Amino acid sequence: MPGNKLYFITDAHLGAGNDSLQREKELCQLLDRMKEDAAMVVLLGDMFDFWFTYRHVVPKGHIRFLGRLAQLADAGVKLHFFIGNHDMWLFNYLKEEMDITMHDEPDTLEFDGKRFLVGHGDGLGHLDKRYDFLRRIFRSRLNQRLFSLLPQWMTFGVATGWSSKSRKGHIKKNPDIFKYQGDDREGIVIYCRQRLQKEHFDYCVFGHRHTPLTRQIHADNGNSSLYVNVGDWILNRNYAVYTDGQLTLHNLE
């Protein structure tokens, strides 16, 4: 019988860096604890630094993490995955293997009578037109089909090299990239305030920004909600738990 807690984890970027296996093992410590008390586990994306599900083949690695997810699913814990910008090509693999509900875009989850607006967080607020354009290209069905026809040594070489280079480049160009940019410059906050104009949410929970944050945000119509950014698992070991009417941020100890 599963427990009654709701967990959020984000941005483990498994496969990146030399410490990926250690990071994965620590993640498994947390997942093992969840077996005792979780009702629902929400993965907020970029759990893998790169992934592509081919028709009959999936990438090597990450088997401890995948095995733990399967255990949770088999124990009756409800699992959700919001795809990130690094693992947007998971397609239906996790759905087919362990009935994880996959989300391509932000979505509403209900839990314990509360409404959560949940997503990864990339491309929201449309602050970067070039990124909007790339996002459309990467998410086009036709391009995905063409990509799957390329030889795998080529696609994996390009994608993993690009991912690590773009991460280092971004940080070098803007050392404050992980700092909060202000309510009018954070795409996630802009997006959440637009959604709050039309409907009520108790919580807005996202990842992608790699810095844990809790902040009350307000829409022009007076609607207000608690924005929680879970942080990340690659640099920190952050996660969030909702229980007894409270959503709180934690670190793996």
Ligand SMILES: [Mn+2]
């Ligand atoms: Mn991301």
